[in-house]
Amino acid sequence: MERRQLITGLAGLTALGLSPLARAAATSQIATLAAKVQPKVVAWRRDVHEHPELGNHEVRTAALVATELRRLGLEVQEKIAFTGVIGVLKGGKPGPAVALRADMDGLPVLEKTGLAFASKATGEYDGKTVPITHACGHDAHVAMLLGAAEVLTALKSDIAGSVVFIFQPAEEGPPPGEKGGAELMVAEGVIETYKIKSIFGLHVWPMETGKLYWRPKGFMAAADRVEIRLTGKQTHGAQPWNGVDITALASDIVGAVNQIAARQIDVTTEATVLSITTMQGGVRFNIIPEEFKLGGTLRTFSEARRADVHARVTKTVQALAEAYGAKAEVEFVLSAPLTYNDPKLAVDIAPTLARAAGGTDKIEPNTSAITGAEDFSQFQKKVPGVFAFLGAAWPGKKPGESPPNHSPYFDIYEPALEVGVRAHAEAALFLLGWKA
Numbered sequence: 370m371e372r373r374q375l376i377t378g379l380a381g382l383t384a385l386g387l388s389p390l391a392r393a394a395a396t397s398q399i400a401t402l403a404a405k406v407q408p409k410v411v412a413w414r415r416d417v418h419e420h421p422e423l424g425n426h427e428v429r430t431a432a433l434v435a436t437e438l439r440r441l442g443l444e445v446q447e448k449i450a451f452t453g454v455i456g457v458l459k460g461g462k463p464g465p466a467v468a469l470r471a472d473m474d475g476l477p478v479l480e481k482t483g484l485a486f487a488s489k490a491t492g493e494y495d496g497k498t499v500p501i502t503h504a505c506g507h508d509a510h511v512a513m514l515l516g517a518a519e520v521l522t523a524l525k526s527d528i529a530g531s532v533v534f535i536f537q538p539a540e541e542g543p544p545p546g547e548k549g550g551a552e553l554m555v556a557e558g559v560i561e562t563y564k565i566k567s568i569f570g571l572h573v574w575p576m577e578t579g580k581l582y583w584r585p586k587g588f589m590a591a592a593d594r595v596e597i598r599l600t601g602k603q604t605h606g607a608q609p610w611n612g613v614d615i616t617a618l619a620s621d622i623v624g625a626v627n628q629i630a631a632r633q634i635d636v637t638t639e640a641t642v643l644s645i646t647t648m649q650g651g652v653r654f655n656i657i658p659e660e661f662k663l664g665g666t667l668r669t670f671s672e673a674r675r676a677d678v679h680a681r682v683t684k685t686v687q688a689l690a691e692a693y694g695a696k697a698e699v700e701f702v703l704s705a706p707l708t709y710n711d712p713k714l715a716v717d718i719a720p721t722l723a724r725a726a727g728g729t730d731k732i733e734p735n736t737s738a739i740t741g742a743e744d745f746s747q748f749q750k751k752v753p754g755v756f757a758f759l760g761a762a763w764p765g766k767k768p769g770e771s772p773p774n775h776s777p778y779f780d781i782y783e784p785a786l787e788v789g790v791r792a793h794a795e796a797a798l799f800l801l802g803w804k805a
C-alpha cells in the first residue's frame with residue numbers, strides 16, 4: 370500500500386514535469402537520440418563546411434536548414450535578417466518559449482586543413498573576390514542545432530512549452546555598409562514575435578574535447594572599434610618646424626594609449642585589452658602629412674570599465690594633440706556588447722550541462738573570461754541567457770597546440786558534436802523549467 374502511494378505520488382509529479390525520475394529518463398533518451406543522430410550531424414557539418422558562405426549570403430546553408438526543420442514538422446520562417454531561419458517546435462504541453470541559437474556564416478580565410486571536405490568556395494567581400502572557410506566552426510554550430518531539433522522533436526509530447534531554433538546569419542559582422550547578425554534579428558522583433566523568455570548558445574573552441582566551459586556574468590568581451598583621426602599642418606619633411614609633425618604625434622599616441630591598460634588600470638580585477646592595430650598617413654618620404662588615422666580595438670568586461678577607458682583614451686589623445694598643436698577626434702564604435710551570462714541561470718544550469726557532458730569533471734562553470742566577442746550578446750541584452758564553449762580540440766593536443774578559431778588550419782574533433790547536441794537539448798529542457 371505504501372509502495373502504491375509512493376508510485377502514485379511520483380506519477381503525479383511526472384505529470385507536472387517535476388519528477389527527478391522523469392528528468393533522468395529524459396536525459397537517457399536524449400543521450401540515445403543524440404547518439405542515433407550523430408552520423409547525420411557529422412554529415413551536415415561536412416556538407417556545410419564544404420560549402421561555406423559569408424555573412425548575409427548564407428543562402429545554401431539557410432535552404433538546407435529550412436528543409437531539415439520542415440522535414441521534422443517544425444513551423445519555419447525564412448529570410449529573417451537577410452538569410453536567418455527560425456524553426457518552432459511546439460511541445461505537447463503548455464509552457465513558455467525558449468530559444469537555442471546557432472550562427473551560420475563563414476570567414477574570408479583560405480582553408481589549409483587538408484580535409485577531404487575542405488572548402489574551395491569563394492565570395493565577394495568589400496569589392497574583392499576572397500576564399501571562404503568555416504574557420505570559426507559555425508558549420509559545427511549549424512549541425513549541432515539541427516541534431517538538437519531532431520532529438521527534441523522526438524521528445525515533443527513531453528515538452529511543456531516551445532523551443533525556438535534560431536539559425537543566425539553574419540555573426541562575424543555584416544559586409545561593410547550593411548546591417549546584419551543578431552542585432553538585426555533582434556531589431557526585426559524575433560524576441561517579441563516568438564515570445565522568447567530565455568536563450569542558450571554554444572561555440573566550439575579548441576579546448577578539451579567534449580568539455581563545456583562558461584562563467585556567470587561577463588564571459589566574452591564587449592568589443593569597441595577605436596578610431597582616432599588627427600589633423601595637423603602639412604610641411605616639408607626637411608622643415609618640420611614649419612608645420613605640425615603629425616607622424617610623430619601618431620607614434621606618441623600609440624605609445625601612450627598602450628600604457629593605459631598596462632599602467633593606469635587594475636587589470637587584476639577585470640581583463641582589459643586595448644590594441645592600436647592600424648596606422649594610416651603620409652604618401653611620400655619627404656612630406657609630413659596633414660592627416661593621420663589610427664584604428665584599434667578595445668575589449669572590456671563591464672560598462673564601468675569601458676566608460677573609464679573611453680575617457681582615459683580621449684583625454685590622453687587630446688592632451689598629446691594639444692601639445693603638438695594638432696586637432697584630434699576620438700570615436701568608439703561598439704561592434705559587440707558584453708556576452709553577459711545571467712548570474713542565476715549560469716549557476717543553476719551547471720547540473721544540466723554536467724549531465725550533457727557526462728560528469729561534473731566535464732564542465733568548467735567558472736572558466737576564464739575570453740577577450741574575443743560574440744554577437745549572441747545582442748539576444749542577452751533582451752532576455753536572460755547562457756553562452757558556453759564546447760571543447761572540440763583533437764585529443765592528444767596540449768592546450769595552445771590546436772589552431773585557434775579564425776586560423777586557416779582550424780578544425781574540430783567531430784565526436785564532440787554529440788556532446789553539443791545533448792547540451793542544446795538539455796539546456797532547452799532546463800530553460801523550460803525542467804530542472805536537473
Ligand SMILES: [Zn+2]
Pocket residue numbers: 505541774775
Ligand atoms: Zn569567429
Ligand SMILES: [Zn+2]
Pocket residue numbers: 505506507540572
Ligand atoms: Zn564564431
